[in-house]
Amino acid sequence: MILGVDYYPEHWENHEVESDFARMKEMGVNTIRIGEFAWHMFESEEGCFDFSYWDDILDKAEKAGLDVIFGTPTATFPAWLSRRYPEVHSEDINGNRRVFGGRRQYCFNSDKYRELSVRLVRKLVSHYSERKSVVAWQADNEFGHEGSDMCWCQKCENAFRRFLEQKYGDIDSLNSEYGTIFWGQTYNSFDEIVLPRETITVHNPALLLDHFRFRSNAVEEFARLQLDAIRESKGESQFVTHNFSGGFFEKSFDFGKIAELLDIVSYDNYPVWGGLKEPVSPAHTAMAHDFMRCLKERSFLIMEQLMGAQGHDIIGYLPRPMQSSMWSWQAFSRGCSGMLFFRWRAMDRGQEQFCLGIIDHNDRKGRKFLEGKGVFEKAAKIGAGFESPMKGEVAVVYDYDNIWSWRIQRASAMFDFSTEMIRLYRPFHKINAATDVIPAGRDFSGYKIVAVPVMQIIDEDLSKRLKEFAENGGTIIFSYRAGIKKRNNNVYRGMVAPGPIGELCGISILESESLQPGQDAKLVGTDGSKGSCSVWRDMVDASSADVLYRYDDPFYKEKACITVNRYGKGLVYYVGGGADDQTMDALASKIAAGSGIRTFDSPEGLELVFRTIDGKEKLFYMNHDGKAVTYKEEEIGPYSSGEFQMVFNPAEYMD
Template sequence: MKRTLGVCYYPEHWPEDVWADDAQRMVDAGLSWVRIGEFAWSRMEPAPDQFEWDWLDRAIEVLGNAGLKIILGTPTATPPRWMLDKHPDMLAVDEQGRPRGFGSRRHYCFSHRGYRDESKRITRLMAQRYESNKHIQAWQTDNEYACHDTTRSYSYAATEGFQNWLAQKYQSPAALNRAWGNVFWSMEYDDFADIDLPNLTVTEPNHPHVLDFYRYSSDMVVDFNREQVTEIRAHTDAPIIHNYMGRETSFDHFKVGADLDIASWDSYPIGFLSDRLEGSQDHKRRFLRQGEPDNQAFHHDLYRAVGRGRWWIMEQQPGPVNWAPYNPAPLPGMARLWAWEAFAHGAETVCYFRWRQAPFAQEQMHAGLLRPDSADAPALAEALQVSREINDLPDVGTAKADVALVFDYESAWAWEAQPQGADFDQFRLAFAAYRACRRAGLNVDIVAPDTDDLSGYKFTLAPGLMHLSDPLRAALTDATALIGPRTDTKSEHLSIPTPMGPNVDGLDATVVLTESLPPDVGVPLENGGQFLHWREVLEGDAPVRLKTTDGHAAIMGDKLRYLAGWPDDATWDLILRDLCNEVGLTHHNLPDGLRIRDTQTHRFVFNYAPEPLIWNGVEIPGAGVHWAAL
């Protein structure tokens, strides 16, 4: 498949007489795709059941006739104001009990049946109208599920929905009481209708109560999306996509993805480094205008898994954005580098967000490929360069990875429900492992927690998976793998099993004590590194591979081994070096900012640093990309 570029466009924002010129300039810039429609409900249906499709018909025609392929989005992330008159209680409610009102976007509760029907209705109408439109080559459902913390709603609709969901799951209050351990603190229920959402309790609510609410909330996103997919599929075979966000773990993307044809995500490297990633002040300053070197790659690999191989970037940052605490401009070259990093990880398409910077409303300080006055913005030339480079390279996908990293949304929720220590979480742990792989120059696949076959990988990492699925538990028994900390130490109900975990055949190790640690205290290891944040004490007869200086096992096991803490970066590097040596993989030690990723035919080298770096004798400029045939 040929790699392609695209852009997000809002014809409803601009006078109709500029559409044709915009379309031609898109084509001239080498763009193939244009995404439209996803925020335009108030223009499609300005009043209840009063539709205005003509403008959209014409916009599709103009764009399509220019040679662009169109992704058409359902507008359900932005229900119009009149919707609230029909459904006054459709708003989500925040954890403090306050309705989240109209005036921005995503103002709906996933549990609200009335709004769900509206979502199906508008989706059906769009699918019916455009089912045979040859320009519509893909569909997008909604926009950025979960963004602005919208997965979980503490509304009446959610309360009722949760109670029914629990009744389905547990069948009897007694079974739920047992599963949750409600005898503790007399929290027992005798009617599902008595179960509140786990907010505004006197002290922390019961962890399985929280976990089940997070599961329920995730299921509502899955259901909401599936309803739209069902409507669209009834009319067209065009692929259906959703655009996910970065570091968003509040719903199970694997489950949503299972209903879709392609995964996509919205990549804002500079905003994300600023507002949702840990890092020292030095690190954040060094990569201020480039973004965290490993965050894009992590999400590329994650969403490749979510899309079962097919994935896009639906929104690519082109310049300064408006929503992070600080919003610097990218270094020249980054709009190109980010696109190539995506392609090297197998992206089919990279769409920049957005075509022309809007001069009004919330995102008026968010750059586009054009300035508000329609002059070229800096990223436009970089997009053109990428489009030309695509033509010079073979149209192949990403390389098969040697390393699997298991990522599990349920574990993220379990960790949230039961952190046991402040300021760290499961994503951070998984990402620390991933970053070490990147420093080692490894190609990684992120795999789902129900994976039943790891035989294609040289080794597997499964840090922080609180509870192993049966297939994965089986697959691990004859894999070279590193699991832990916390891995398989909990039951599906977030309780401690007996025998205590991990309980994987072939690994005689048991976590018998856990401690969490403040950031300035580490547990020294015999190899000179240390555990941070978290350490566990192990018992068992598995061979000890590494010890803490106070004499406890830090890593135990044979091929399958357990890691009894949260390693610092240097220790992660040693762990990966040893694993690579063991399985015969080349282990690199990449300089800070230099990263590599292989496609089927080429090795790509990315320099995220601001200064030139040398790779195999080649000097790669700051913010530069280099590739060489394999």
């Protein structure tokens, strides 16, 4: 089992490395990650490769009994490369070159950068292919993070034109698909197409969606080139990974396409970052782990687990005593099978001198050292058992085309895609239901409930599979704006919303409204309950569906907001607005009870995860609250985490 820290020995004097390793061993570390920002040390001048420093580090690591995950250093290139090949730099939307000095300034479509990266990777990986201590290779570092997935240079424009020509074949087909007759934008050739930089008003929505697909393809191509080079050169026992960043629904590439190329997925887990006054919600962090686990439907690694306060310039929230330990245990409970804390020692120079880790600038073993040691001791008792498969009873579904479609046309100033995912995920997290976060192309048949947040792009294939799922007894939950668009990001013509799922939902929608900041639409349930919705509201007419909530509005009191329809053996719910938490909680509890899924009632802030490990049923707990809570007559301290040690009978704990 991988239990480790992210280590940058090049930041320190050589005589400090062995003492660092000794303290790591005391903490329970068995693995270090190194090298991902050290291109200049490997190749200080073009074509002059020197691995002697790292040979010495590996000798010392092996002597200390430490395994190594080696990062390829292509996220930061050396100054000589920038000066000699300025064309590798990316450009911002205004055509300004992103100059040397930060990181990830490269253009994914730069042939020269691809060439130099692959050459270095082959040299590095082949040099250490026989080193038994090198157990894994991490390709690059957080692909596309911090806006690096978007570039507006001429290389990208030329590549975009080739991408479109390959997709459409001839310009007339593109013109027809895009509807370029509108605003007189008809093209005579692919060479007339430009990148969608700043313009007056907005660009064509179909072109913008193709631009996102192009961006995703560029990241995937770069990743594939590097990963192929690693596989050609690595040792037989060495595995291949990549550390994905958070914010996966805000990126311009499909994480799943990269995950397909990996042996195992890795994730950098930061529930809080510089500038945030408090961490993101427990449900938000839980959803991230469920997303990562489901990329390859197996356990994943945490390559960077936050331990100290973080920030490049603005420093964030200080994790409270035991809080980072609790976040670590949350990750383990939800599918993490190995973890490295970021970072071992805080750097006293450079851009990340306020990114604190296990050992702060004072160089003392303190609270965080002891917390990390405690996490490792606890995790080691289960060990490889954390690799046991997990399968949710609830699936929350996403589709990158749909995500990008919303970025192109938000419809409401209040709209945020991640918020809408959480709106359907959080109520099931609250009742501790086992939940997967899966792409829309995945098989639904193994689930009891499928939640489909704001899926405005629904094509014939997805519609058909959802109908089959409901016919066979499954429960579906749609939220607003579902089914209004085709795969090309154009609206269905001649269809009443929600388009291809209208019959499935048993409703029709003739009018809708965007809600503005501070504006809520009041709801009244058929049972007399009160609620509200924000962001958006569909004016729903029920045909075969039953109405659960109507609008408490003199103009629209006959219009429904939330409905349920019997379809085959299943039930289909439609939530026509951004319903408030109380309404969604009541709805999720009703749906869960009717679907027969396993849930666990718990005090506010106490997260429970039930899973089977090595044939044994376990119930993990994480107290996200800063005060003690009581559960089943047992007091659980602030930010405490663990597993219940008594002989476990799930029936005694279920809601």
